[in-house]
Each structure stands twice: as structure tokens, then as C-alpha cells.
Amino acid sequence: xxxxxxxxxxxxxxxxxxxxxxxxxxxxxxxxxxxxxxxxxxxxxxxxxxxxxxxxxxxxxxxxxxxxxxxxxxxxxxxxxxxxxxxxxxxxxxxxxxxxxxxxxxxxxxxxxxxxxxxxxxxxxxxxxxxxxxxxxxxxxxxxxxxxxxxxxxxxxxxxxxxxxxxxxxxxxxxxxxxxxxxxxxxxxxxxxxxxxxxxxxxxxxxxxxxxxxxxxxxxxxxxxxxxxxxxxxxxxxxxxxxxxxxxxxxxxxxxxxxxxxxxxxxxxxxxxxxxxxxxxxxxxxxxxxxxxxxxxxxxxxxxxxxxxxxxxxxxxxxxxxxxxxxxxx
Numbered sequence: 001x002x003x004x005x006x007x008x009x010x011x012x013x014x015x016x017x018x019x020x021x022x023x024x025x026x027x028x029x030x031x032x033x034x035x036x037x038x039x040x041x042x043x044x045x046x047x048x049x050x051x052x053x054x055x056x057x058x059x060x061x062x063x064x065x066x067x068x069x070x071x072x073x074x075x076x077x078x079x080x081x082x083x084x085x086x087x088x089x090x091x092x093x094x095x096x097x098x099x100x101x102x103x104x105x106x107x108x109x110x111x112x113x114x115x116x117x118x119x120x121x122x123x124x125x126x127x128x129x130x131x132x133x134x135x136x137x138x139x140x141x142x143x144x145x146x147x148x149x150x151x152x153x154x155x156x157x158x159x160x161x162x163x164x165x166x167x168x169x170x171x172x173x174x175x176x177x178x179x180x181x182x183x184x185x186x187x188x189x190x191x192x193x194x195x196x197x198x199x200x201x202x203x204x205x206x207x208x209x210x211x212x213x214x215x216x217x218x219x220x221x222x223x224x225x226x227x228x229x230x231x232x233x234x235x236x237x238x239x240x241x242x243x244x245x246x247x248x249x250x251x252x253x254x255x256x257x258x259x260x261x262x263x264x265x266x267x268x269x270x271x272x273x274x275x276x277x278x279x280x281x282x283x284x285x286x287x288x289x290x291x292x293x294x295x296x297x298x299x300x301x302x303x304x305x306x307x308x309x310x311x312x313x314x315x316x317x318x319x320x321x322x323x324x325x326x327x328x329x330x
Contacts, residue, residue, distance in 0.1 A: 021327065024175050024303035031179030032295050038186040043287060045193050046207065052277030054141050055204040060279040061132045062148035063211065064269050065124075066156040069116070072258055073160065073251075078109070080305070081250035082167040085243050087309035090171060095230075101243040102168055103236040106161070108244055111237065113160045117153050124149040131266065134273030144202065151208040158215035165222040168231065171306050177225040179302075181218040188214035300330060 050056040082105060090098040120127065128135070128145045135141045166178035192210025197203035226232070238244065265286070272278030304327045311320040 020173070021300075021304050021307055021323070022330070024173065026299075027175050028179045028302050029295050029299035031176065031183070032299055034180070035182040035186065036291050036295065038183055038190075039287065042186045042190050042193075043284060045190050047284070049193055049197065050204060050207075052280040054138070054276075055144065055202070056280045057273070057277060058135075058141055058145040059148055059204050059207060060283045061128070061135075061269060061273060062145050062152055062208070063283075064265075064279070065120070065127055065131065065149050066153050066159075068262055068266065069120075069156050070159050070163075072255060072262055073113075077251040077254035077258060078160070078247070079163050079167045080254050081247045082164065083171050083305050084309040084312065085246050085250070086168060087171045087306055088313040089243060091310050091313045099231060100236060101241065102164075102231065103234040104238040104241040104244050105247060106164060106233045107235055107237045108239045109160055109164055110157075113157050117157050120153045120156070121150045124153070131269060132273040132279075133270060134275070134278070144204070148204065148208045151205065152211050155212045155215040158212070158219050162215065162219035162222060165219060165226060169222060169225050169229075170302060171309070172229060173306060174225055174229070175303065177222050179299075181221045184217040184221055185214035188217055300327060 046056070050059070086098060086101060086105075089101050124146045125142075128142060128149055132142070132145060135145060162181065166181070169175070169178050189207060189210040192206045192213065196209060197206030200206050268282055269279060272282045304323065307323055308320055311317075311323060
């Protein structure tokens with residue numbers, strides 16, 4: 001047996017870095033907990049007002065479409081690809097280089113997502129036809145689902161910009177504002193459901209408007225945090241920027257991984273559309289599953305990614321291994 005004293009010690013991150021990760025994860029977990037509790041209140045309000053009716057089914061199918069794209073491109077692959085590249089620029093280069101990268105990504109993202117949003121609004125009837133085959137025998141249900149899809153598609157634009165702002169703030173170790181921003185999303189939906197919906201002949205339209213307004217609020221809430229750090233998005237259309245191209249390349253494997261989950265959810269939505277109330281029950285069930293995932297898993301992953309990215313940018317492989325091991329133990 002080899003002498004254990006001669007074996008290399010496993011790398012460990014500095015205690016203060018561990019403490020910062022734990023503290024950040026705690027802030028994010030607390031904010032996520034508050035958001036999810038408010039989300040449950042939102043779901044209770046929607047369930048009380050609309051139950052598992054045809055209007056509720058139409059809403060949750062329509063919401064699934066921009067939400068699927070959000071989980072794939074905005075808060076999914078784009079955030080995980082952006083943070084390492086931006087952190088590297090911020091750590092190893094001048095601050096101006098980091099801000100130029102952020103503006104280039106902002107402009108490219110705004111251009112692409114605007115085009116996708118416009119295309120989605122135009123193609124809404126075909127998308128709904130494919131995603132909800134169980135609605136084919138109900139023309140009125142197809143019609144309201146298509147209308148709701150068109151109303152909610154701009155949500156994708158606002159939530160994509162919110163994800164970019166979140167990535168920048170998280171890279172700068174500012175976690176509170178991005179983590180609490182979904183609270184405003186839920187507040188706007190609850191407010192619109194209670195006070196705006198009664199104005200419409202089809203009340204569910206008020207909830208759809210609340211989704212878009214909530215996405216805009218989620219983005220706007222993070223702008224003061226960016227301004228405090230001297231960051232103001234500028235128009236810099238440079239899709240050929242080296243950093244933008246690297247982010248695009250990093251998004252590919254992330255998209256492949258995320259697409260597995262989204263395909264499963266999409267198939268579940270298609271099957272649920274054949275049953276009255278199916279899409280509504282599926283949405284509420286997924287909310288229960290996502291509750292512990294968001295508070296613990298996502299909170300820790302969000303807190304630890306900027307630290308891992310900074311260590312990778314510096315080439316501190318031993319510190320990176322230690323931080324990763326510490327995160328897995330947590």
C-alpha cells in the first residue's frame with residue numbers, strides 16, 4: 001500500500017470562495033422560494049377563475065409554445081453559454097471589451113428573437129395545429145388557442161432579454177435582482193387575471209396580456225442593476241464578433257441536452273390535448289415537480305457557474321476541481 005502521506009491532496013477552493021457560493025445559493029434559493037410560492041398563488045387564482053375548462057386548456061397550450069423556446073434558447077442554452085464567455089472577457093480583458101461583447105450579444109439576440117417572434121405570430125395557426133391535435137375537432141378551441149399564441153409570442157422577446165441581463169448580473173456576482181425578478185412576472189399575471197380579465201368578453205385574454213407584461217417587467221427590473229455597474233446596452237450589430245461566435249458554438253451541445261426534456265414535454269402536451277382538461281392538469285403537475293428543482297438544484301447551479309467560469313478563465317484547474325467537488329457535496 002502506498003504511503004497516504006505521499007498521495008496528492010484533493011484540490012480545494014479557498015474557504016471564502018466556498019462561503020460566497022453558499023451565500024449566493026442561499027439568496028437565489030430564497031428568491032426562488034418566494035417566486036414559487038407566489039407562482040402557486042398565481043396558479044390558485046387561475047384555477048379558481050378558469051378551472052380546467054376549454055379556455056384554460058387553450059391558454060396552457062398557447063403558453064407552452066413561447067415557453068418552450070424560452071427554456072431552449074433564453075434561460076437555457078443562451079445563459080449557460082453566455083456566462084463563461086462574458087466572465088472570461090471581464091476577468092482577462094478590459095472592461096470596455098466586456099461591455100462591447102454584451103452589446104453585440106444584445107443586438108444579435110434582439111434581431112434574431114424579433115424575427116422568430118414575428119414568424120411565430122404569422123405561423124401560429126400551423127404551430128397550434130401541430131402541437132394540439134386533440135383540438136382539431138373543436139374549431140372554437142383552435143381559434144382561441146391561436147389568438148392566445150399570437151398575443152403571448154412577444155413574451156419570448158422580453159424574457160430572452162431578461163435572460164441576457166440575468167447572465168451579465170450573475171457574471172458580476174449580483175444575484176438578488178435576477179433571482180427576484182420572476183416575482184414581478186407572477187404579480188402581473190395575478191393582477192391582470194383579477195382586474196383586466198373581466199373587461200374582455202373572453203376573460204382568458206387578460207391573462208395572456210399579463211404574461212407579456214410580466215416578461216417585460218422581469219427585464220425592466222434588472223436594468224437598474226446594470227446601470228449601477230455602468231452597463232447600458234448599445235446597438236452593435238456584430239454577429240461575427242469572436243465572442244458572439246463562441247457563444248453560438250457553446251449553445252449547440254446545451255441545446256442538444258435541453259431538447260431531450262423539451263421533446264418529452266411537447267409529446268406530453270400533444271397527448272394531453274386529446275383529453276378535456278389535460279393540458280391544464282399537465283401544467284399544474286409540472287409546477288409541483290419544478291418546485292424543489294428550482295429552490296435547490298437551479299439555485300446552486302446558478303450561484304456556482306460564475307465562479308467556475310472565472311477559475312476556468314484564469315486556468316486555475318485545481319481550484320475549479322475543488323469548487324465543483326464542493327458544489328456536488330452540497
